Amino acid sequence: MSCFSSLLVLLCLYNLSFLEALNGGFSVEIIHRDSPKSPFYSSSETKFQRVSNALRRSINRGNHFSKSMMFPNTVSATVIPDLGEYLMSYAVGTPPRKVFGVLDTGSDIIWMQCEPCRNCFKQDTPVFNPSKSTTYKTIPCSSTICHSVLGTFCSSSSITKNCKYDINYGDGSFSHGDLSVETLTLGSTNGSPIPLPRTAIGCGHNNSINFKGINSGIVGLGRGPVSLINQLGSSAGWKFSYCLVPATLNSKVSSRLNFGDAAAVQGPGTVSTPLFSKPQQVFYYLTLEGFSVGRHRREFGSSLSRFGGEGNTVIDSGTTLTLLPDDVYKWLESAVSHAVKLKPVQDPNQVLGLCYKGTLDKLNIPVITAHFRGANVLLHPMNTFVEVADKVWCLAFQPTQNGFGVCGGVACARGGVAGFCGGAAVFGGAFLSRQVV
Numbered sequence: 001m002s003c004f005s006s007l008l009v010l011l012c013l014y015n016l017s018f019l020e021a022l023n024g025g026f027s028v029e030i031i032h033r034d035s036p037k038s039p040f041y042s043s044s045e046t047k048f049q050r051v052s053n054a055l056r057r058s059i060n061r062g063n064h065f066s067k068s069m070m071f072p073n074t075v076s077a078t079v080i081p082d083l084g085e086y087l088m089s090y091a092v093g094t095p096p097r098k099v100f101g102v103l104d105t106g107s108d109i110i111w112m113q114c115e116p117c118r119n120c121f122k123q124d125t126p127v128f129n130p131s132k133s134t135t136y137k138t139i140p141c142s143s144t145i146c147h148s149v150l151g152t153f154c155s156s157s158s159i160t161k162n163c164k165y166d167i168n169y170g171d172g173s174f175s176h177g178d179l180s181v182e183t184l185t186l187g188s189t190n191g192s193p194i195p196l197p198r199t200a201i202g203c204g205h206n207n208s209i210n211f212k213g214i215n216s217g218i219v220g221l222g223r224g225p226v227s228l229i230n231q232l233g234s235s236a237g238w239k240f241s242y243c244l245v246p247a248t249l250n251s252k253v254s255s256r257l258n259f260g261d262a263a264a265v266q267g268p269g270t271v272s273t274p275l276f277s278k279p280q281q282v283f284y285y286l287t288l289e290g291f292s293v294g295r296h297r298r299e300f301g302s303s304l305s306r307f308g309g310e311g312n313t314v315i316d317s318g319t320t321l322t323l324l325p326d327d328v329y330k331w332l333e334s335a336v337s338h339a340v341k342l343k344p345v346q347d348p349n350q351v352l353g354l355c356y357k358g359t360l361d362k363l364n365i366p367v368i369t370a371h372f373r374g375a376n377v378l379l380h381p382m383n384t385f386v387e388v389a390d391k392v393w394c395l396a397f398q399p400t401q402n403g404f405g406v407c408g409g410v411a412c413a414r415g416g417v418a419g420f421c422g423g424a425a426v427f428g429g430a431f432l433s434r435q436v437v
């Protein structure tokens with residue numbers, strides 16, 4: 001009996017600390033995959049090789065975006081794993097095992113590689129073995145959750161009749177396995193770890209990623225019932241925010257992913273614009289209405305529909321560059337090159353269109369204003385230029401042919417100067433941004 005009551009007390013304590021942590025909101029640290037803290041950090045790559053690789057991944061991802069948008073009904077093309085630049089460390093199972101997932105607002109499921117591996121890619125931490133966890137359970141085919149997740153099915157040959165998932169990404173990467181429930185544990189930056197019992201996860205037994213930066217899977221923060229944010233649900237008020245600190249910046253501030261009240265973005269300079277959703281799409285969409293460079297302003301106005309109309313731009317944590325419709329990009333590049341009184345140089349990687357040689361503060365790069373609906377977001381040089389080689393800075397925007405924009409991490413989430421982490425938030429149905437000061 002005493003054993004029973006102490007067990008009960010333990011369970012109560014466990015639930016209390018869990019709820020308290022959630023009600024006050026909480027934050028987890030995220031790691032840039034190219035930071036020395038990252039398990040994927042390769043000290044043999046130079047800083048600029050890493051930048052160049054990130055940009056190439058960004059461009060590949062942009063191409064996949066265009067495919068998924070042209071064929072919105074193909075479930076398969078909604079997510080692209082190889083470009084997530086930011087990793088979240090978390091633990092899975094009981095006892096907890098540490099894994100790293102790519103943080104992806106363009107993805108709607110949390111999945112990781114699982115034993116037994118029919119086909120797994122190389123990862124640095126041990127592959128999760130569900131048979132060694134006391135809290136792992138597969139989900140029956142008949143369950144609501146199995147029916148509510150895109151890409152799930154039941155194998156008729158399966159004796160166990162458990163729910164399977166099958167995600168195929170636009171670039172040929174995939175993960176197939178069991179949709180299951182398991183305890184995940186997030187490391188909170190301000191205290192004890194946050195256990196998330198009975199979280200729906202994909203336990204992947206046949207996985208492939210088309211990219212050498214190895215990790216254990218994806219942490220999806222997109223729309224859709226089994227993304228991390230929708231599983232936290234009301235306990236985090238469906239709110240999250242993130243601030244991405246460049247890996248190359250010698251900053252004491254680390255990248256954060258915040259949930260619940262901790263996600264609030266406040267203070268002078270905070271602006272807000274509505275988010276849009278689209279059927280069968282897990283992305284968060286914003287409406288971009290134009291740009292200003294210095295005193296030159298280009299508003300799409302009545303031609304907005306030509307630029308994708310309402311919700312013409314995806315905000316995405318997994319892309320580095322910002323992708324713009326071809327003629328918007330051309331206008332922006334030309335306006336910036338008129339404002340910067342220097343002779344452009346070639347991008348040594350031949351990826352980006354407008355580059356200058358010098359130190360960022362000496363280039364006199366104008367502030368670019370992105371006019372989102374009801375929100376002017378000031379993009380400072382650190383949000384518009386990336387250093388691709390020693391003292392070579394390039395405009396971090398790319399043209400795309402598909403009429404849709406993608407606001408990537410550099411423009412839409414980068415912060416971290418002088419102890420203040422500015423950044424982006426997807427918060428209560430609005431995208432908020434606070435300027436870096």
Ligand SMILES: *[C@@H]1O[C@H](CO)[C@@H](O)[C@H](O)[C@H]1NC(C)=O
Pocket residue numbers: 118119174176206207
């Ligand atoms: C893994 O999935 C791929 C793609 O669906 C399939 O071609 C392959 O046969 C599977 N491999 C194994 C070992 O099941």
